[in-house]
Amino acid sequence: MNSMKKYIFYTILFLLAFGNCFSQNTEKEIFALHPRIGAIYNLHLPNFNSFEGAADCGLFKKGNGFGYSFSLTGEKLFWENYFLGIGIGYTSRSGKLVQNLSYPSRNLETGEVVQVNSENQLQANLGFLEFQPEIRGIISREIYSRWVCAGRFYLPIRHSFEQKEKIISPAGATFIAPNDVHTIERALAGGDISSINKFGFGLTAGVEALFPNNKDNITVQLLFDYNPMNFTSDANWKYLGFRAEIGYRISFLQKPKPIEEPKPIEKQILVEKPKPIEMPIPIEPPSPLISFEEPKPEPIIKISDIQVQGKVETGNELLASIPIVNSVFFERNSSKLSQNYDNAPVPTSNFEGYAVEMHYSIFYRIAQIIKNNPDASILLESSTSGPRMEPKGITLSLARANAVKNKLIAMGVPKSKIRTRILTNPSVPSNQEFEAGIEENQRVDIILHNAQLQEYVNIQRYANFIGTAEFKASLYYMEPSIKATISSNLSKDTLMIDKSDTYQLPIFSKITEEQQTLNLELRSFLNNTYDTAFASIKLSEYPKENVELRLDNFLAILRFEYNSSVITDENKELLKQLIQKLPANSTIEILGSADELGTQERNEILSRERAANTRAFIQSIAKDKFNIETGTNQDKFPEDTPQGRFLNRSIRVRVKK
Structure with a gap:
């Protein structure tokens, strides 16, 4: 508020000090043209999480930026001290919206959990074609200044955005991008603002000072812009602008009436006829030349x-179904299902999609399997990350099992088909020396009996x-x-x-x-x-x-247990189905994979063992029917989710003729 009071005080002082005169030809003025150019301080007033195409990271409540404007207005005196006008112009109302974020993260060098502070930055690039009907009134003719009131009707010309997250503190904290690239910024979203309102209305008020230049005037005006309408149709996004403009007001005056020469006085006695008096022609000083540099055209x-x-x-074409991670993961010391499971879409195909995201649709997949297999049943095996990390122990494990059980019943699975086994530690635990391993043990495994977890080939x-x-x-x-x-x-x-x-x-x-x-x-x-x-x-x-028969789209991902290279019965079933449907002499490529927990040396050995064991099993049942190539997989799932790490404990099988 103090800065606003100073702004108003300096505005009034400016008008008193410099607005000392104005062309007194307004009564003789027919019309005036008023080109202007200026700068704007844009104060955005957001109260939204996101709009269409933007990432939702929380509530935006502030934003600002600088822009520019240029316009042309025609005006005319219509009654005593009041002028009516209509203008057209372009106004840049761009700005950066900022939201402060804070969340815990583990220091990979020290193992310490620290609080990372970052900014969610949304740069909105906005430009509008504006039509401005206005009224101006004279405040004083001695200290010539005018007040301005106007409405603005605007159409969006430029409406794009770039959204990114930037780490503020602590020093040295970074995001880890693909290919192990460390950076303090990461892109979240960008593109056109598709939900921009195609038409808008705003209000403008301010004051203007005029400085004479022969019959014209140099003008300076200070304006306040307010948009009561939202910029977009799906976000609460108002706007306030502070605009300073300089212009040149060109007056078009009525032509002066010609001065009649006086008739000579006639006398009876004339000695010499006087010569008519020649009236001097007033010489009007030349108007100063004002040069305007045209803006450079945009590419x-x-x-x-x-x-x-x-x-x-x-x-x-031969296809393999998307792999399923048949576990439900929980936050530390919590038995509440993540919103990702509640908001997951109904899967439309088991052969298309991204496995990490499709994991959240696990409840739909399990309910459909039970519906299609009347003799099938479910065992829910719940667990925690141990008494040191989750001291509620068996009570918490029971609550997690009940949360998954109630969700399955709500999806249509009969209660009689669900059994539970409540454990403190999982049957196959992940390594709790790592934070990621601790997160993985906070889970409920969904184990099917008398039904396959997925349709393989x-x-x-x-x-x-x-x-x-x-x-x-x-x-x-x-x-x-x-x-x-x-x-x-x-x-x-x-x-x-x-x-x-x-x-x-x-x-x-x-x-x-x-x-x-x-x-x-x-x-x-x-x-x-x-x-x-x-x-x-x-x-x-x-x-x-x-x-x-097309084979190049075939990709089977066969999961293994943590730190194991033993082929499960389900994986053997997939491999049997595969060799039954492949033409002879096809080439089978087997790439072993491991997650990043543990040492790099152990993970490389584990990857090779998984590929070698798979090759041995295929050769034991197919003999020399196929050509088999083995290697290690480099194209891995992201390691920032438990299901991503589970999916990396696998082999990838491709086929080519």
Whole structure:
């Protein structure tokens, strides 16, 4: 509030000190044009967690930034000291929204749990085309100043955002990105603000000082902008701006009436006829020249002439179901199910998806298995991380088992089919010398009897569109340091370009055999601006190719117990199904894998043992029917969740002809 009082005080003092005169031609003025340019302090007033496309990390309550504006207003005196006007302009109302975060994390060097403080930063890049009907009134003609009141109708021109998390303290704390890259920042989300309101209304009030320059005026005005409407349709996001502008007010005056020459006085006696008096023509001093430097044009990219070459491929493909981690994990000293399990979607396929995220749908998967297998039953084996970490012990373990049991009953599993075994430590414990191992032991294992946990191998009908999109990219006003990126909804590749040319992008999409069209989007990003070009692919116009049996999408992940290379009965069943459906002389690739708990040397040995034992089992039942290659897997699941580490204790099996 003190800074606001100072702002108002200096505004009044400024007007008293400098607004000392104004062109007195307002009564003779027909019309005035008023170009202006200025700077804005943007004060964002958010009260939301996220909007469409942004990451939800908590409540945003503050934000600010600086912007600029330029506009042109036409105005006219309509009654004594009041002027009506209408203006159009562009205003940048960008700002950074900041939320402070704090959470515990373990120091990997000392083993100590420390509090990490970070910022959730959301940079909103906002620009609006604004139409401003206004009224201005004279405060004083001696110390010439005017008050301003206006409404603003605005349309979004620029509406993108970048969201990231940045570690503030302690020093040395970092995020661990893929490939073991350490960084104090990580990207959370970005792109267009798709829920931006397409139309908005705001209010403006302020004061203006005018300084004479012949018949025109140099102007300085200080304005307060307020937007009562939210920027987006799905977030409570108001705005207050403080705008300072300088302008040049050009007056168009009525033409003065010509001065009539006096008629000579006639006398009866004239000696000499006097010459008419020539009236001097007033010389108007030249107006000073005001030069305006045109703003440098922004770089632009245009995509055109989109041509698609490709084919429709149909046939049968061999698939393995997504692996299931049949355990429910809990927070320390808690028996409450994580919201991730409650909010998990119903799985639509057991052969497509990301295993780490699909783990949270475990209750749907188990309920469906019990429904399809009338003789099946469930054993819930609950556990804790031991009395030192979880002193409630067996009481906590029982509460966890009941939480999972009640969830399964709510999903339609009969109570009579569920038994429980309450343990303090799990039957197969993880290594509690590591924080991750402690977290893994805080769980309930779901063990099925008279039913398989998952359907392993299946041959399914498929259809794909495979091809290439060729297009022309035209770049304007480019600088050597700037590059444009082009991506597509049908491609995993991204192009980086810096010149106009014809480019190609490989495209791929799964389709149905009855599908008629496929929508292609080519998305360009240049200088913080996104744009999209669209094309429709008529599938009936492309050649069709039938494949007898496709093997390149087959990936089976067979899980092992902690620190074990023994093949389980379920894994043996998968391998038996696989060799029954593979054509002879196929090549089977087996890659052993381990999580990061324990020493690197032990994990490498464990990975090789898992691959070798699997190879030996296949050869024991298939002899020399297949070519078998073994190795160690480097493409692992993230280690920051218990299910990710469980999935890394595995082998990966691929097949190729």
